[in-house]
Amino acid sequence: MWGLALVLTLLFLKGLQGQDSAKRVVGLSGTCLRLWPPKTLAKNIESVQWKRPGPSPSEFSVILTWKCESDHCKDKNWTLNHLNKRFGFITQNLSLTIQAAQQQDSGFYIFEATDEHGKVKNYTFQVSVFDHVGEPHVLQDSKVLEGGRCQVTLSCSVPSGDNVSYDWYRGSVLIETARNHSTLEDQIDANSSHIYTCNVSNSVSWTNRTFILHCPGDSQRKWSTLGSNRG
CATH class of the missing domain: 2.60.40.10 (Immunoglobulins)
Structure with missing residues (x-):
């Protein structure tokens, strides 16, 4: 059953991303990782969510939510919706940070951006966190x-x-x-x-x-x- 759920999740993420594959991000355990939204992202973004797939393909675990509630979006406010306090958010570029990343942080991440016209775009990231190779x-x-x-x-x-x-x-x-x-x-x-x-x-x-x-x-x-x- 777990294998089937993984296949369904991958197919669902592929549908979110369209024909593009997930952007691969690799890091060393204990270091800070940052997931950057694409440079082609529209400037008129009204809200953002960073999230991860849940137990089933149609479920998500929301990490954080940001909404531009004023004309001065440089003073962006965001809310951490996840119990993991090591997550952070850079308002200037809407990127997600993972402080002291661990192997359990590996997996898929989804960046969902909604513009002022209500149009939603999703981008997926495949994160892999590795430990130092031990002494042979x-x-x-x-x-x-x-x-x-x-x-x-x-x-x-x-x-x-x-x-x-x-x-x-x-x-x-x-x-x-x-x-x-x-x-x-x-x-x-x-x-x-x-x-x-x-x-x-x-x-x-x-x-x-x-x-x-x-x-x-x-x-x-x-x-x-x-x-x-x-x-």
Whole structure:
């Protein structure tokens, strides 16, 4: 039932927006996000509502309401209709702010503007809030093959690893993998060393772990971690 409700909501939002897709807004948790109405918005706006879809496609949770009740709309008044006091409103440009955004703030937002002739326009925003990528944890294993080559298996994971991508590098060269997985299998020649890097990222941050693998040509394994970086 939840999946059906989501599909119906998406179809309803698409109907509100017409042929245009929702504007995507991405942010880092704990930072301030701002949703900007389009620059093409008419100047003669009489009222505004910022809202979010409710439990069903025809229901909405109104975040705030603003009405221009005088000829001096620069002194605009607005009312917060939502329990979340982290929402704010910039009267000069009718934008919505989310202070210290959290993952639960992700989702669709709707900007509804009514002009002096009663014409209503809706614009949708798809907000995604991501946490910093955590420190990667790497598991390493190897075995010696016939001819002295080594089969190495590397596994890389991060806490709360949802919505992250994994990339593997040998030196500075990206290793093409069949899937975007956290596990890498590779073979290296005997008596050789290679630098591997596991890079984990989401839309707003990244972190990596770099280490040296040495294949001695016997059952001995040598690993040397160089360290990690993040951004």
